[in-house]
Amino acid sequence: MAAVAVVVLLVASAGMAFDGVFPVGALVPVVAVAAGGPGVLALVLAGRLPVWGTIPVSVLVWLTAVSATLFRVDAWLGFVPSPAAVRAALIGVRDAGGMLLTTILPAAPGSTAIVLVSFLVWAATTAGTELVLRSRAILLPAAAALPVLAVAIVFGVAGEGSAVPYAAVFAGLVLLLALVRAGRSVGALVAGGVLLAVLVPVGVVVGPVLPRAERPYDVRELVEQPPPRPIRGVSALDQVSAWLQNPQRELFTVSTSSEANLRLAVLDTFDGVSWTSSAGFVPTGGRVPGAVGERDIVEQRFTLQKLPGPWLPAADRPLRATGPGIVVDPATGALAGTQAREGLTYEVTSGLRRFSATELRGAGPAADPAALRLPDGPDGRTPPQRARLRDLARRATAGARGPAQQAAKLAAYLRKLAVNDVNSPPGHGYRSIEFFLTESKRGTTEQFAASFALLARSIGLPSRIVVGFRPGEPVGEPADGAPGEAADGAAGKAVGEAAGEVAGGVRQVRGGDVLAWAEVAFDGIGWVPFYPTPSRTRAGEGGDVAEGAPKQAREIEQAINNESSEPEPAKTPTAKATPVPEPRPGAADGMLLWLAVPGGLVVLYLVAVGVVPLVQRSRRRRAASAAGRVVGAWRQTVSRLRGAGVPVSSGALTAREVAYRAEARLGAEAREPLTVLADLANLATFGAAPVDQADADLAWRHYTAVDALVRRRVPVTRRLVRRLSPLTLFR
Numbered sequence: 001m002a003a004v005a006v007v008v009l010l011v012a013s014a015g016m017a018f019d020g021v022f023p024v025g026a027l028v029p030v031v032a033v034a035a036g037g038p039g040v041l042a043l044v045l046a047g048r049l050p051v052w053g054t055i056p057v058s059v060l061v062w063l064t065a066v067s068a069t070l071f072r073v074d075a076w077l078g079f080v081p082s083p084a085a086v087r088a089a090l091i092g093v094r095d096a097g098g099m100l101l102t103t104i105l106p107a108a109p110g111s112t113a114i115v116l117v118s119f120l121v122w123a124a125t126t127a128g129t130e131l132v133l134r135s136r137a138i139l140l141p142a143a144a145a146l147p148v149l150a151v152a153i154v155f156g157v158a159g160e161g162s163a164v165p166y167a168a169v170f171a172g173l174v175l176l177l178a179l180v181r182a183g184r185s186v187g188a189l190v191a192g193g194v195l196l197a198v199l200v201p202v203g204v205v206v207g208p209v210l211p212r213a214e215r216p217y218d219v220r221e222l223v224e225q226p227p228p229r230p231i232r233g234v235s236a237l238d239q240v241s242a243w244l245q246n247p248q249r250e251l252f253t254v255s256t257s258s259e260a261n262l263r264l265a266v267l268d269t270f271d272g273v274s275w276t277s278s279a280g281f282v283p284t285g286g287r288v289p290g291a292v293g294e295r296d297i298v299e300q301r302f303t304l305q306k307l308p309g310p311w312l313p314a315a316d317r318p319l320r321a322t323g324p325g326i327v328v329d330p331a332t333g334a335l336a337g338t339q340a341r342e343g344l345t346y347e348v349t350s351g352l353r354r355f356s357a358t359e360l361r362g363a364g365p366a367a368d369p370a371a372l373r374l375p376d377g378p379d380g381r382t383p384p385q386r387a388r389l390r391d392l393a394r395r396a397t398a399g400a401r402g403p404a405q406q407a408a409k410l411a412a413y414l415r416k417l418a419v420n421d422v423n424s425p426p427g428h429g430y431r432s433i434e435f436f437l438t439e440s441k442r443g444t445t446e447q448f449a450a451s452f453a454l455l456a457r458s459i460g461l462p463s464r465i466v467v468g469f470r471p472g473e474p475v476g477e478p479a480d481g482a483p484g485e486a487a488d489g490a491a492g493k494a495v496g497e498a499a500g501e502v503a504g505g506v507r508q509v510r511g512g513d514v515l516a517w518a519e520v521a522f523d524g525i526g527w528v529p530f531y532p533t534p535s536r537t538r539a540g541e542g543g544d545v546a547e548g549a550p551k552q553a554r555e556i557e558q559a560i561n562n563e564s565s566e567p568e569p570a571k572t573p574t575a576k577a578t579p580v581p582e583p584r585p586g587a588a589d590g591m592l593l594w595l596a597v598p599g600g601l602v603v604l605y606l607v608a609v610g611v612v613p614l615v616q617r618s619r620r621r622r623a624a625s626a627a628g629r630v631v632g633a634w635r636q637t638v639s640r641l642r643g644a645g646v647p648v649s650s651g652a653l654t655a656r657e658v659a660y661r662a663e664a665r666l667g668a669e670a671r672e673p674l675t676v677l678a679d680l681a682n683l684a685t686f687g688a689a690p691v692d693q694a695d696a697d698l699a700w701r702h703y704t705a706v707d708a709l710v711r712r713r714v715p716v717t718r719r720l721v722r723r724l725s726p727l728t729l730f731r
Contacts, residue, residue, distance in 0.1 A: 003132045003141070004042055004043060004132055005039070006173060006180055007039070007125065007128040007132055007141050007144075007177065008035050008039040009035075010142060010145045010173040010174065011035050011144070011148060012032070012035040012036075013170045013173060014121070014124070014146075014152060014166070014170055015030075015034065015117055015120070015148055016031055016166055017148075017152035017156060017163040017167070017170075018152045018156060019156075020105060020155075020156035020157075020158075020162070021106055021107060021159050022109075022114050022117065023106050023109050026109045026110075026114060027117065030114055030117055030121075031121055033065060034117070034119075034121035037061060037065065037122065038125035038126040038129055041054075041057065042054075042129035042132075042133060046133050051130060051134065054126075055126070058122070058126045063086055064085075066085075066092075066118055067085030089115060092112050092113070095113075096112075096114075096116035100116075103283045103284065103285060104282050104283070104284035104288065104289060105156070105158055105160070105285065105287065106159050106160060106287060108283075108285035108286070120151060124144045124145045124148045127141075128145060132181075137181075138177075138178050139178055141181075142177055145170070149166070149167065152166075159287075234309065235267065235275060235277075236264055236277075236311060236467040237267055237274070237428060237446055237450070237465060238274065239308065240445060240467065240514050241424075241425075241444055242511075243512070243514040244422040244444055244512065245422070245423075246511045247422075247510060247511050247512025248510055249306055249511040250305045250508060250510055251304075251509050251510060251511060251513075252302055252303060252304045252307050252313060253303045253305070253472075253506050253507065253508050253509065254300050254302050254303075254313070254472065254506070254509060255301040255302075255507075256299065256300040256301070256315075256507065257298075257299070258298040258352075259471045259550075260315040260352055260550065261470055261515060261550065262470075262509070263315070263316045263466055263468040264313045264469065265277055265311045266329075267465040267466070268332075268370070268464040269370075270374070270454070271375055272376070274429065275428060275450060275453070278370075279332055279334050280329060281328060281329050282327060282329075282330060283326075284326060284328045288317070288318040288319055288320060288321055288335075290330055291317050291319055293353050293354070293526065294353075295317070295319075295351030295352055295354065296351065296352045296354065297349065298349070298350045299347075299349055300349075301346075301347050301348075302314075302346055302347075303345045304344045304345075305342060306342070310336045310337060310338075311334065312335040312346065313468065313469060313509070314333075314335050314348040315350035316352065317351055318333050318335060318348050318349070318350050318351075319351050320348070321335055321346060321347070321348045322347050323344065324337075324339050325337050325338040326338075326346060335348070354552070357556050357559035357560050360560060361404055361560060362402075363403065364402075364522065364523045365460060365462055365520070365522060366521035366522055367523070368462040368521050371463060371521055372457050372460065372461075372462050373457070374454070374457050374458065383430050385431065386430075386458065388434065389433075389454055389455055389458045390458040390459065392455065393410065393456070393458045393459045394459060397409045397413075397459065403460075403520075403522065404522065405561065406456075407528075407530050408530070410452060410455055410532070411452060412557070414452055414534075415533070415534040415546060417441060418440075418441040418442060418448070418534075419442045420445070420533055420534050420536045420547060421442040422444055422536070424436075424440070424443045424447065426444070426446060427447075428447060430454075432447070433447065433451050437451060445515055448516070449516035449518050449533065450465060450516075452532040453465050456518065456520055461520050462520065463519065463520050463521070464521075464527070465516060465517075466518070467514070467516050468514075468515055468516075468517075470515055470548045471509070471513075472507040472508050472510065473508055473510075474506070474507055474508075475507065515533070515547060515548040516533070517530065517531045517532070518530050518532060531546035531548060531549035531557075532546070533546065533547040533548070534546065534547060616639075619632075620636050621633075621636075621700060626691045626695060627685075627691045629700070630681060630684040630696050630699045631685060633680075633681075633696070633699035633700045633703045634655065634680070637677055637702075637706050637707075638658060640707055640710055641706070641710070646661065646662050646665045655677075655679075655681045655682050656675075656678050658674075658678065659671075659674035659677070662706075666709045666710070667709075669709060670706060673709075674702075674706060676698070676699075676702050677702045677703065680695055680698065680699045681699075683695075
């Protein structure tokens with residue numbers, strides 16, 4: 001029963017290693033049932049059915065449990081799984097791997113892919129308990145759990161958390177199984193349990209900081225991944241003009257304490273006529289990977305109203321997104337939905353990136369050929385507009401001292417050049433942008449953002465367009481038919497911005513809040529936003545006021561353009577500010593950590609190899625019977641000889657043969673104590689005559705004599721090396 005219990009715990013620890021793949025709350029009940037069920041069945045059916053009868057019963061019980069709990073399919077007569085239940089379970093196991101390979105982990109709490117965990121854990125526990133009950137192999141039952149741990153590690157590399165602590169617990173339970181199955185005394189079992197109680201927590205703590213533990217090799221790199229699913233539809237940039245013409249149309253509400261702009265779609269591909277997105281969307285159980293740098297945390301809750309298209313708004317950049325049918329583009333963090341739109345509610349945790357003028361001044365453009373591409377015309381020839389755009393961009397950025405200042409000057413130039421007119425015709429192809437820049441000089445945020453992206457690419461700045469919205473107006477306040485930037489709102493909002501805080505609550509976002517801006521990719525920094533659209537409500541101020549630009553973006557752009565001292569980085573107003581990821585320890589702290597952890601392990605090991613042999617000798621000397629003390633003296637002598645390098649093996653040789661081999665190494669002086677010890681051991685083990693306390697005392701005196709000979713005849717260095725061997729713990 002003890003061995004069965006250890007096997008159940010062993011497989012359960014392997015199953016819990018899936019916690020990077022599934023939420024822990026959903027994983028615990030599945031693993032508990034899948035590990036405990038076969039354990040109970042094994043004990044109930046032990047000795048009553050052969051293997052060929054036990055396995056079908058276990059399969060039947062598993063199908064019933066899975067169909068009732070995971071697939072909600074009723075069983076016949078309450079315990080016989082119906083064909084529909086069997087089909088659902090088998091299809092779930094078959095498709096689970098593909099679902100997990102195409103999902104950003106962890107999977108959603110209600111994902112049926114968790115049936116794979118139930119199947120693996122149930123099968124491993126069944127195999128392990130049957131091996132315990134039907135074989136004498138010590139470690140073979142543990143082999144049944146290894147596939148579960150291996151699959152968990154393979155799938156969990158791309159998820160959150162680490163499987164290393166579970167692997168440490170797994171290793172400790174394997175050793176515990178060996179102690180239980182070896183049939184040692186209760187004292188040995190207690191000593192081994194104490195040692196494991198010390199070593200396993202050390203492994204749990206130390207494992208995650210070992211080399212490659214933080215970023216282990218992902219074997220899924222060897223697997224050809226299914227391509228992310230593109231989402232087709234009307235470009236979000238094509239809808240800007242329509243939204244501006246219907247400014248009071250209610251698109252969605254957002255409950256947040258931040259006034260950050262909300263991204264809808266990222267457009268990075270230009271074909272000469274239209275900007276589109278190359279995003280490939282992957283299902284997610286909540287996590288959105290890829291965020292780097294120091295970020296301020298923003299919590300949001302969205303409810304969609306009349307927002308068309310597949311895209312879902314969120315403050316940049318989403319870190320987590322929970323809701324029905326949400327898919328995400330891992331490259332840009334853009335969100336989209338696959339379910340009914342109107343009335344859809346979802347929650348997003350975003351990280352707003354902080355930038356500083358200092359880091360931007362010294363940064364070069366990122367190596368991103370796709371973000372520099374300017375296509376040829378339909379006839380394959382270079383359109384004349386490309387050369388004119390390049391000349392215009394060079395004039396606009398003349399005197400710039402670096403890529404960041406080029407981008408800042410370009411944004412300021414566009415704000416001074418043209419007027420923000422919501423009644424301007426739509427269009428952002430080559431011809432539309434040339435007409436906007438050279439003749440009409442009137443356009444919407446669509447033309448300003450598209451012009452910036454094309455001009456930036458023409459001078460070697462990798463760029464893309466973002467279509468999104470201003471944060472909207474708090475519910476209960478009158479909406480402005482032509483809303484301006486956030487700083488021009490109500491007096492309460494201005495006071496909140498000055499205080500660095502905003503009041504939380506629900507905000508209504510309408511068509512008139514639409515905003516497009518551009519982003520430029522810098523090496524080592526990532527995509528930095530620039531706002532080339534001038535304010536509609538503060539026109540005629542020399543282009544210094546950008547439509548919808550956050551305070552931080554305005555200050556950084558001004559500092560870059562003026563080459564002045566860097567302003568204090570301004571935090572975007574949020575409910576709480578937290579760097580993501582957390583700052584890593586400094587070099588000194590890291591060095592101390594790497595010195596302290598190995599040093600602690602070395603000290604712990606030295607204590608173990610020093611204490612365990614002493615405990616073993618004391619236990620043998622205080623055995624319950626005189627015969628046990630005689631046998632203990634012989635085993636202690638053999639252990640001493642092996643620890644000194646004397647070629648003896650009590651398992652392969654008789655006691656007399658051990659004595660002869662040791663005598664050849666230690667000399668004639670060892671003959672008497674070894675021969676007497678061997679005879680006493682044979683008498684205590686196989687003889688019919690009783691062994692008394694005098695025989696036990698004699699045996700331990702001869703052990704002392706042999707120990708003294710070993711100390712004299714075997715060099716100290718050899719004895720020390722043998723003493724430090726891990727085998728010392730198991731002699």
